[in-house]
Amino acid sequence: MPKTITEKILAAHTGRESVVPGELVSVRIDMALANDITAPIAIELFEKAQIPAVFDSERIALVPDHFVPNKDIRSATQVALMRRFAKKYGIKYFFELGEMGIEHVLLPEQGLVLPGDVVIGADSHTCTYGALGAFSTGVGSTDIAAAMITGEVWFRVPESIKFTYHGQLQEWVTGKDLILWTIGDIGVDGATYKAMEFQGPAIETLPMSDRMTMANMAIEAGAKSGIIAPDQVTLDYVSSRATRPFETYLSDPDANYDQEKTYDVSQIEPQVAFPHLPENTRPVSEAGIIPIDQAVIGSCTNGRIEDLRMAARVLKGHTIDKTVRLIVIPATPSIYRQAMNEGLFEVFLDARGIVSPPTCGPCLGGFMGVLGPGERAVSTTNRNFVGRMGHPTSEVYLANPAVAAASAVLGRIGGPEEL
Amino acid sequence: MTLEGTVWKFGDNIDTDVIIPAPYLVSTDSAELGKHCMEGVDPSFSEKVSAGDIIVAGKNFGCGSSREHAPMAIKGAGISCVVAESFARIFFRNAFNMGLAIFEAPGVSDGISAGDRISINQDTGEIIDHTNGKTFSANTIPPFMQGLIEAGGLMAYVLKKRRG
Known part of the structure; x- marks a missing residue:
C-alpha cells in the first residue's frame, strides 16, 4: 500500500511493516527536547519515579532558552534544576549560556536532529524539524518524563494534508509569507491532529531557513507536524553537521491524503x-x-x-x-x-x-x-x-x-x- | 462516575497564553498556577471560581504552546473538567497524560450557558444541562487513552508497565 513520508517514518520507529492513520502506536524516539519552562516539570516527575538512569543520555537535549540569560531569581532556579539534572544523569546535550541558542534553530544547526528521525519536544514549535524530513512534534512535560524512562512515546498516526506550491516567489516573499498565507487559508484549527506536507516546485527552490520557518508554524494551523521531503538542499545542510547516521524517506506518488491544497505563490505578497x-x-x-x-x-x-x-x-x-x-x-x-x-x-x-x-x-x-x-x-x-x-x-x-x-x-x- | 458543577463559559480558540500567561511559567506548582488561571481573558477568574466548577468552551480549546502549566492551572483553580467543541492536540494529550478530565462534545458551545448546572457521566459520555434540560453526547475515548485515565495518568501507566 502506498504511504506518506510521515507513515513511513512512524512505521520504521515502531518496528512494524506499516502503520495507518488513526492507529495509536508506541514509537521509538531519536531525540527528546525540553526547555527551561517545560523541563522542570519533566525532571520533577522523572525524579519522583526514582528511576536510576535515563534511557539514553545522548538522545535528550535540554536547552534553557526561554527566560535565559536568567531574567529573575525564579527562572535562575529553573535553569539550575536543569543543570543539576544534566550533570547527575550525564545528559550530553545540555546547553550552557554561551553555547545556548533558541532550541529549534540550535538543534538542526548542531546536527542533533536529522532526516527520518522521530523527535519530540516539550515545546509546540518542535514541528520545525519537519523541514529536514523528520517526524517532529510538540508534546507536554509528562510525555518527556515518560520518554526519558522508556525512549518511546505514544501517538495517533496522523492523516496527512498535501500542500503544493507552484510558481515563482515575488521579491521579499519568504517561507514566512507562504505559511502565513496557508494558515490564513485553512485557519488556526485547519490542520488539527494532521501532518501538513509541504511540496511543489516553489518549495524545492527554498533554502533550509525558509523551509524551517514553514514547518515551524504548522502548529499555528493546529497541525501535529509539518514535513518537507528531503532533497539535495536538505542533504547539503545536514551532511556536514550530522552527529549520527540517518535515513531519508519520501512519500509514494499515490499515497493517501486527507485533503490536497494547491497555491500559486506568484500571487502571494508579503x-x-x-x-x-x-x-x-x-x-x-x-x-x-x-x-x-x-x-x-x-x-x-x-x-x-x-x-x-x-x-x-x-x-x-x-x-x-x-x-x-x-x-x-x-x-x-x-x-x-x-x-x-x-x-x-x-x-x-x-x-x-x-x-x-x-x-x-x-x-x-x-x-x-x-x-x-x-x-x-x-x-x-x-x-x-x-x-x-x-x-x-x-x-x-x-x-x-x-x-x-x-x-x-x-x-x-x-x-x-x-x- | 459523574461530575457535576456550575458552568463558566469561554469562546473559540482559547489559547494557552490566556489560560496561563508566560510570566507565571516560573512555577511548577499547580495551586500557584491556579491563582492565575484564565488571567488573560478574565483577570478575576480564580477568585470567582468554586471547587468542582466546569469550563465549557468552543472549538480549538488550548491552542498554542505545549505548556503543561495550562491544564495544571485549570486543575489548580479547582475546575473538575473541561467540555469543549474541540481541543487543540497538545492540550488534549497533556490533559490525558496529567489527569485533567476533558470531554469533546458537539453543540455544547451554543447549548450550554454560563452559570448552568451540568453533569457528565464519565462512563457513558452523557452530558445533561440541568438548568435548561438539554442533553449532549461526548465523543468516545479510544481504549488506550481510557487506560491512561484508569492508570492515573501517563507516568503511573509507564511505571506500572515497567514493573510488569
Whole structure:
C-alpha cells in the first residue's frame, strides 16, 4: 500500500511493516527536547519515579532558552534544576549560556536532529524539524518524563494534508509569507491532529531557513507536524553537521491524503497576521495605517542568518522612526558571530536598533522587550494571541524580517518597497 | 462516575497564553498556577471560581504552546473538567497524560450557558444541562487513552508497565 513520508517514518520507529492513520502506536524516539519552562516539570516527575538512569543520555537535549540569560531569581532556579539534572544523569546535550541558542534553530544547526528521525519536544514549535524530513512534534512535560524512562512515546498516526506550491516567489516573499498565507487559508484549527506536507516546485527552490520557518508554524494551523521531503538542499545542510547516521524517506506518488491544497505563490505578497490570531492575514499593501512601537526580528521562526541578512538589506542606510524600538535577536551563538562578522550589527546599530543575545525572551512576553498597555509590535515571531508579548491590551502583528525592518523605519506597518 | 458543577463559559480558540500567561511559567506548582488561571481573558477568574466548577468552551480549546502549566492551572483553580467543541492536540494529550478530565462534545458551545448546572457521566459520555434540560453526547475515548485515565495518568501507566 502506498504511504506518506510521515507513515513511513512512524512505521520504521515502531518496528512494524506499516502503520495507518488513526492507529495509536508506541514509537521509538531519536531525540527528546525540553526547555527551561517545560523541563522542570519533566525532571520533577522523572525524579519522583526514582528511576536510576535515563534511557539514553545522548538522545535528550535540554536547552534553557526561554527566560535565559536568567531574567529573575525564579527562572535562575529553573535553569539550575536543569543543570543539576544534566550533570547527575550525564545528559550530553545540555546547553550552557554561551553555547545556548533558541532550541529549534540550535538543534538542526548542531546536527542533533536529522532526516527520518522521530523527535519530540516539550515545546509546540518542535514541528520545525519537519523541514529536514523528520517526524517532529510538540508534546507536554509528562510525555518527556515518560520518554526519558522508556525512549518511546505514544501517538495517533496522523492523516496527512498535501500542500503544493507552484510558481515563482515575488521579491521579499519568504517561507514566512507562504505559511502565513496557508494558515490564513485553512485557519488556526485547519490542520488539527494532521501532518501538513509541504511540496511543489516553489518549495524545492527554498533554502533550509525558509523551509524551517514553514514547518515551524504548522502548529499555528493546529497541525501535529509539518514535513518537507528531503532533497539535495536538505542533504547539503545536514551532511556536514550530522552527529549520527540517518535515513531519508519520501512519500509514494499515490499515497493517501486527507485533503490536497494547491497555491500559486506568484500571487502571494508579503503577509501580515493581525491580532489576535495567526489566521488573520492580509497582504502588507492592505495593512492600512498601523503605527507601531516596537519591531522584533528573531525567534525560532525567523532568527536565522538569512533572516538577519534580509533585515539588514532593508535597514542599510536608514534610521528607524523615532517612535520605534528595534530589537534584533540572532538565534544562536554561531549566527550571532556570523552576523557580527558580516557587518550586520553595524547596520542594525546605525539604524538605532539593539542586538540581543540569543533568547526566546520577547516572543512570549518573557523579557527583553515586553509590551506595555496598548503598545503595538510588528514581529517576526509566530504568535499574536492576546497578551502574548506583554500587557493584555498590547497587539502583535506577525510578518517576515523585511516587513518588520521596513515597518521599523516607517513607524507603521509597511513593506520594503515603500522605503 | 459523574461530575457535576456550575458552568463558566469561554469562546473559540482559547489559547494557552490566556489560560496561563508566560510570566507565571516560573512555577511548577499547580495551586500557584491556579491563582492565575484564565488571567488573560478574565483577570478575576480564580477568585470567582468554586471547587468542582466546569469550563465549557468552543472549538480549538488550548491552542498554542505545549505548556503543561495550562491544564495544571485549570486543575489548580479547582475546575473538575473541561467540555469543549474541540481541543487543540497538545492540550488534549497533556490533559490525558496529567489527569485533567476533558470531554469533546458537539453543540455544547451554543447549548450550554454560563452559570448552568451540568453533569457528565464519565462512563457513558452523557452530558445533561440541568438548568435548561438539554442533553449532549461526548465523543468516545479510544481504549488506550481510557487506560491512561484508569492508570492515573501517563507516568503511573509507564511505571506500572515497567514493573510488569
